[in-house]
Amino acid sequence: MHPYDPYRRSVLFALTGLIAGSAAAQGARPAPQRGDWETWKAAFLAPEGRVIDDGQEAISHSEGQAYGLLLAQAFGDREAFERIEGWTQRRLATRQDALMAWKWQAGAVGDWRNATDGDLLRGWALLRAGRDSGWTGHADKVGPIARAIAEICLAPDPRAPKEPLLKPSDQSLATAETVLVNPSYYVPRAMIELGEATGVTALVRAAAHGETLLRDPRALRDWVSVTREGPRPPEGLADRFGWDALRIPLYLAWSGRWRHPAMNVAARRFSAAPAPGHVATVTGPDAHPLVQSNAPGFLAVAALAARRAPPASAGGTAQGYYPATLALLAQVARAEGGDAEGPH
Template identity: 40%
Template sequence: MPHMISPGASLPRLSRRALVAGLGAAWAAAPARAVAPPDLALRAVWQDFRARFLLPEGRIIDTGNQGVSHSEGQGWALLCAERCGDRASFDLLLAWTRGLLRRPGDHLHAWRHVPGAAQTVSDRNNATDGDVFIAAALLLAARRWDEPAYAAAGTAIARDILRLLLRHVGGRTVLLPGAGGFEEQEHVVLNLSYYAFPALRLLARAVPDPAWLRLVADGVGLLRGAGFGRWDLPPDWLTLWRADGVASLPSRWPPRFSYDAVRVPLYLAWAGLQEEAPVQRVLRFWAERTHPYLPAWADLETDRISPYPANGGVAVLRQWLQARAGGGAFQMESVRLSRQDDYYGSMIKILVLIAESELS
């Protein structure tokens, strides 16, 4: 039987200070704030990433996954292009994303494009994190380049996220990973790495609604309690039961802290919540001296770690989180893409640079 906990049991209510910090991330500041010039270190890494992973037609290739493209990759790249003031790349990415991934009937995007397939977009279900970042990038771009069409498009996506992807389950407002396939009669399945708090802040400004505040507060509370295994780590995927709000490891996915869940501490720290328990637990796991290397994943049922090390992006993320948690300095200029970095490892490095440039 899988280990089970109740996220609401014996947990402190989210403080007003923590909530304000979570909603007040630097890159989601009020629209009246001046648009910051691109950071030189970030721009250099983005130029390298663009040369390696952005195809001429405007799609980002996942080199670790047979060259497919995802809405999350498009959303992250749109954010990178905006943060670097690279409008040519932004418009190229946006045109491909709209042309190939837009779903009929709403403003969300299909989650995957498979090049060379008879039907390159065979599954029209969305991935919520992709839509969150596409919307956030559009809203930021509208301010940077004074483009009302971007604002209208980002607002429309935010409105559909609010309308189609928020649910009240087990006493919490939660964010579905997609519009279809994650709701059962007795439970829902969640992806904890989709709680991108800095981006959600932007969407909440575009489409004001108290539901966003409940989503953020309940999301942080959920993350506080959703720890499993020897190291009390957040899993990539989580089952939340409707009747009592108990969380458990799902049966459909490996019970791991892995490639998805590494973004949990990233987004919390990016939102100024580096003191939250999930961040501290992950740092303790990564600092354990018995590990022969930085693990790529941990099995939360057996406590077994991966037989190979994590990618370079996770190594940079650990370094950044350690600096944030300990009050030390993080040298952005030292971050570079290596030949061994695939799409995902490279993108984690860029997201760390964006977070650091905004918070500092």
């Protein structure tokens, strides 16, 4: 098998049930707490269905809308799901393709470029709504989203041109020599399930190749340029493992990839915090801690990286939108991500 061609392994991984459906994967693990979801809604979900990021001047963005959809589906809240999707459809899903504009601010779209993780997660949430919850009315959107991601948000890896890399946006840098990648945009489970449900096998292949990319410690940054010589820090962007990259272990855990090497790398990064009860949320290229936090959401993701259960409580909304959202996502990821001690 070519080192950049783990496609067959990924398909086998999906088909043999290591990535199970939402309901089947719950098992005996603690279920996410509905009270935490209600608290999150009261703080960050506007009546019209707009998810508010209080850490970025109260903007809304495609990623936040997708997180809201995933959480509403996971917590069985169809009313909130419909509100979030309705606002998203009216305000962000207004491009000429099936993808979303990235940012809504001050009553208008502030950036028409897409953010591929938001589109991927929205497509996955819409798929889960019909497949796992039996909520009708959205199935016709799933295929166009999957096809648009495959058509305009994948680019050949300069090292192995038959292997697709996930671009962070349809307009991001991608040449025969270098492709800009945000490693935290890879959600293997979402990519595999979307690809198999819609017949867009390029997403399944991209998921497998993404898992291979994440095995290279040089790729574990917020942003990375993948070149013919391998991953390297991108020009003009900070060389760090920080606010973006810290989601890598969350998505690997949700995908059942508990023993992927990136989990151990992330766990070591988090544990570099000097203060007791804190995790390092930003570390430099030498793994030196630059920022630390004791916000429950960041602690929850660090727990997943160490293959431990996140706290039973999400920790409230005083920590702010981003860590509060991560705390809830970590609960769902642990409930659905299979056995953390299993042979994954």
